[in-house]
Amino acid sequence: MTDTTDAMPPAAAPAKKKLKWRYVVVAVLCVGAVGWMLVLMQRNVVFFKTVSEAVQDQQGDGTRAMRIGGGVVPGSIKQNGTGVDFELYEGGVTVKVNHTGNEPPLFQDCAPVVAEGKWTAVGSQTFNSTKLLIKHGNDYRPPEDSKTKCPDDPFRDQ
Amino acid sequence: MKAQLGTILILIGMAASLLGLASTAGGIARKERRLLETGRRYLYVIVFAAVGAFVLMEWALFAHDFSIKFVSENVARATPGLYTFTAAWSALEGSILLWVLALAIYIAATAFRFRKRYDEPLVAWAALVQYGVLLFFFALMFFAANPFKEVTGEIPLDGRGPNPLLQNHPLVAIHPPMLYLGYVGFTIPFSFAIAALVTGRFGEGWLASTRRTTLIAWGFLTAGIVLGAWWSYAVLGWGGYWGWDPVENASLLPWLTATAFIHSVMVQERRGMLRVWNLSLVVATFCLTILGTFLTRSGVINSVHAFSESSIGPWLLTFLGVVALGSVALIAWRGDKLRSPGHIDSPVSREAAFLLNNLLFAGFALVVLTGTVFPLLVEALQDKQITVGEPYFERLAAPIGIALLFLMAVGPALPWRAASGALLRQRLLVPAWVGGITMVVAVLFGAKGIANVLAFGLAAFTFASVGRSFAIGIRARKRATEEGLPTATYRAVRSNPRLYGGLTVHIGVIVIAVALATTGGYTTKRELQLDPGQSASVRGYEITYLGQSIERSAQKNTIKANVRVSGIGEMHPAISTFPNASQGIGTPSIHSTPWRDVYLTLVSSPTSGRVTIGVQIGTMVMFLWIGGLIMLLGIALALVPARKRDVLPATVDLDAADDDASLAEANA
Numbered sequence: 161m162t163d164t165t166d167a168m169p170p171a172a173a174p175a176k177k178k179l180k181w182r183y184v185v186v187a188v189l190c191v192g193a194v195g196w197m198l199v200l201m202q203r204n205v206v207f208f209k210t211v212s213e214a215v216q217d218q219q220g221d222g223t224r225a226m227r228i229g230g231g232v233v234p235g236s237i238k239q240n241g242t243g244v245d246f247e248l249y250e251g252g253v254t255v256k257v258n259h260t261g262n263e264p265p266l267f268q269d270c271a272p273v274v275a276e277g278k279w280t281a282v283g284s285q286t287f288n289s290t291k292l293l294i295k296h297g298n299d300y301r302p303p304e305d306s307k308t309k310c311p312d313d314p315f316r317d318q
Numbered sequence: 319m320k321a322q323l324g325t326i327l328i329l330i331g332m333a334a335s336l337l338g339l340a341s342t343a344g345g346i347a348r349k350e351r352r353l354l355e356t357g358r359r360y361l362y363v364i365v366f367a368a369v370g371a372f373v374l375m376e377w378a379l380f381a382h383d384f385s386i387k388f389v390s391e392n393v394a395r396a397t398p399g400l401y402t403f404t405a406a407w408s409a410l411e412g413s414i415l416l417w418v419l420a421l422a423i424y425i426a427a428t429a430f431r432f433r434k435r436y437d438e439p440l441v442a443w444a445a446l447v448q449y450g451v452l453l454f455f456f457a458l459m460f461f462a463a464n465p466f467k468e469v470t471g472e473i474p475l476d477g478r479g480p481n482p483l484l485q486n487h488p489l490v491a492i493h494p495p496m497l498y499l500g501y502v503g504f505t506i507p508f509s510f511a512i513a514a515l516v517t518g519r520f521g522e523g524w525l526a527s528t529r530r531t532t533l534i535a536w537g538f539l540t541a542g543i544v545l546g547a548w549w550s551y552a553v554l555g556w557g558g559y560w561g562w563d564p565v566e567n568a569s570l571l572p573w574l575t576a577t578a579f580i581h582s583v584m585v586q587e588r589r590g591m592l593r594v595w596n597l598s599l600v601v602a603t604f605c606l607t608i609l610g611t612f613l614t615r616s617g618v619i620n621s622v623h624a625f626s627e628s629s630i631g632p633w634l635l636t637f638l639g640v641v642a643l644g645s646v647a648l649i650a651w652r653g654d655k656l657r658s659p660g661h662i663d664s665p666v667s668r669e670a671a672f673l674l675n676n677l678l679f680a681g682f683a684l685v686v687l688t689g690t691v692f693p694l695l696v697e698a699l700q701d702k703q704i705t706v707g708e709p710y711f712e713r714l715a716a717p718i719g720i721a722l723l724f725l726m727a728v729g730p731a732l733p734w735r736a737a738s739g740a741l742l743r744q745r746l747l748v749p750a751w752v753g754g755i756t757m758v759v760a761v762l763f764g765a766k767g768i769a770n771v772l773a774f775g776l777a778a779f780t781f782a783s784v785g786r787s788f789a790i791g792i793r794a795r796k797r798a799t800e801e802g803l804p805t806a807t808y809r810a811v812r813s814n815p816r817l818y819g820g821l822t823v824h825i826g827v828i829v830i831a832v833a834l835a836t837t838g839g840y841t842t843k844r845e846l847q848l849d850p851g852q853s854a855s856v857r858g859y860e861i862t863y864l865g866q867s868i869e870r871s872a873q874k875n876t877i878k879a880n881v882r883v884s885g886i887g888e889m890h891p892a893i894s895t896f897p898n899a900s901q902g903i904g905t906p907s908i909h910s911t912p913w914r915d916v917y918l919t920l921v922s923s924p925t926s927g928r929v930t931i932g933v934q935i936g937t938m939v940m941f942l943w944i945g946g947l948i949m950l951l952g953i954a955l956a957l958v959p960a961r962k963r964d965v966l967p968a969t970v971d972l973d974a975a976d977d978d979a980s981l982a983e984a985n986a
Contacts, residue, residue, distance in 0.1 A: 193681065194684075197684075197685055197688065197714060198688075200709075200710050200713055200714060201688065201689060201692065201706055201710050203710075204706055204707035204708075204709050204710035205692075205704050205705075205706055205707070206704060206705050206706070206707050207702065207703070207704050208703035208704060208705060209703070225707075227705065239847060262843055262845050262932060263845065263921055263922075263930070263932075264556060264921075267921060267922060268922050
């Protein structure tokens with residue numbers, strides 16, 4: 161339980177001056193790295209909105225990257241060459257989604273879906289999606305009989 | 319009956335923790351050995367209570383005692399035995415119970431190890447901290463998450479069964495306990511770090527005392543993370559293994575700081591430097607495990623791991639605040655005494671490499687922490703839901719990872735204090751050439767992206783460097799003792815398991831790094847719509863949909879697609895529906911070989927004969943799991959005590975291994 165560390169002679173004066181410069185360089189590097197990190201994060205922040213919120217905020221959001229969530233309108237899923245077209249509803253609003261890429265497993269009518277992408281243009285009702293997620297809801301309870309009718313608000317009724 | 323008994327056991331555990339705490343505190347204050355001894359004895363009661371409560375919970379689960387709320391919500395009569403057993407940690411309350419069990423066992427094992435030193439101030443203070451943590455978790459369980467709470471109203475005839483995702487693959491039996499054993503284990507080094515701060519004995523004593531426990535906890539955490547990635551790949555069916563999900567990040571964060579600690583410890587052992595830093599890393603690791611528990615268990619994040627809204631959030635946040643503030647205050651109080659006697663002589667030395675390694679790991683942790691916590695802060699303050707996209711994590715993790723790979727090649731070859739140019743050439747020239755040539759070959763074979771090419775090159779560089787260290791140690795031994803190659807290898811490793819274990823872990827990391835590059839860059843994903851009998855071709859594989867079959871059991875109904883893949887045979891991606899959930903669960907079908915993984919998912923239940931099948935051809939995915947296994951082997955090796963009679967006399971020139979061999983000698 162003893163501290164047997166070899167005592168070092170104190171550093172010579174010139175070395176100390178050099179050391180100070182080193183600290184400055186290291187500090188600048190660290191600040192730069194943290195700054196770069198924050199910039200990168202800023203650029204990669206993706207807002208999540210439900211379909212009705214997203215439509216409401218469309219003027220302000222423009223065509224920035226975002227996630228929108230809603231339920232798949234039954235019968236709206238159509239395969240295209242590179243992905244799938246479908247409609248999302250929530251809060252009484254329905255929008256079209258053009259998805260490029262793979263679908264997640266269990267992508268089906270009524271499924272609660274989060275689509276990541278952007279509006280085709282400001283004021284457009286069509287969303288270009290590059291990533292689809294099925295919301296693994298907390299709806300972990302016996303299925304109801306109403307298989308034909310989707311829940312009113314797949315994102316709110318928890 | 320069981321409900322009351324269980325609650326009483328928790329109460330007993332809580333009372334014993336409190337009494338142990340009080341008795342130990344009294345013993346420290348009055349310097350009375352008898353009180354310390356009494357305090358220690360309460361551990362028997364605590365272990366009894368924790369084991370008893372856990373066994374009772376399992377009994378209640380298997381006996382289908384639906385009068386207990388936890389049982390009625392997490393097990394059904396139709397649930398198979400394995401998932402009835404694992405149901406104990408399939409929801410919040412039970413997982414806290416498992417946590418307490420692991421904590422009690424760790425603390426009891428520590429008390430046993432220090433049974434002859436229990437009256438030393440360092441050990442007594444550590445025991446005090448351990449009792450405090452135990453008390454907190456027993457109280458958390460008793461007041462906020464009692465697994466033995468009874469159902470209100472009528473006792474149901476059948477239970478609900480576990481969350482479908484937690485009863486679809488046997489890995490659920492291993493992955494969570496591994497993570498818990500990892501998380502909980504860091505309580506021990508944390509308690510000794512606090513004890514060192516309080517008693518002022520922050521030399522190397524507390525490090526030596528907790529080195530092994532830290533390594534064990536780190537090993538379990540590593541295993542838990544790798545198994546989590548595997549679970550994600552093999553069960554969740556999205557084709558990937560890591561998504562920078564907040565819950566994955568929660569397990570990665572303490573791993574990063576603990577990895578930094580395991581390295582920087584060596585600098586303190588050897589040179590007496592980085593004392594504040596080491597204490598801070600241990601405290602940070604412990605805080606991050608609590609933060610991880612908060613993220614995954616309080617319901618702030620929606621995922622498989624976040625069970626439900628619960629009231630434990632404020633408890634955990636308060637505990638986290640107390641621990642963090644208390645530790646920072648202690649470090650500030652002791653700050654001037656913690657100044658280290660040594661300093662770094664040269665930027666080209668082992669200690670400088672360790673320092674850089676630590677900066678990188680700490681930076682990595684900062685990146686992950688910021689990206690994980692920022693969305694929560696925004697949601698709490700502005701009520702907006704945001705996520706930080708994967709590109710943020712990937713763009714920052716890639717350069718840090720590559721820098722760490724480079725350090726892994728160079729660091730172990732550097733001597734302590736200062737390196738001469740000649741020495742560097744001798745030790746690193748050949749490995750550097752191997753790395754350079756590998757990069758050229760990788761480019762010629764069509765490797766894409768600077769990060770990937772660098773990853774391959776640095777992996778080869780590191781592999782050559784590590785191989786050289788092994789070769790030199792073994793050769794020196796062979797020359798000195800004239801043993802045969804197998805004996806020399808065995809004895810060389812036995813003489814310094816810590817060095818060779820560490821190097822083995824590095825090999826595992828390289829294998830994983832290569833696998834990350836290949837799976838990231840060389841994966842083909844396609845989606846096929848096929849009628850029965852129709853086929854399509856993906857990267858040379860002829861994929862034919864034959865038809866579907868349905869299996870029914872009381873636990874679940876499974877729709878399987880029968881798919882013939884040329885050169886492999888039939889594969890069966892499936893979707894299962896469970897009686898307790900409206901959504902089905904997809905089960906991928908995977909054919910793995912070391913070089914190629916064929917990964918099929920059933921995207922949607924077949925309607926009108928036509929089916930959508932997701933096809934993913936991955937490259938070298940298996941190397942991720944092989945790398946993980948090598949890491950675990952290395953950790954196990956590093957835990958083996960060095961055998962004195964295998965250590966060579968100091969006169970033998972061990973070249974690269976010299977520093978560590980002599981260190982081992984000094985320790986022996």
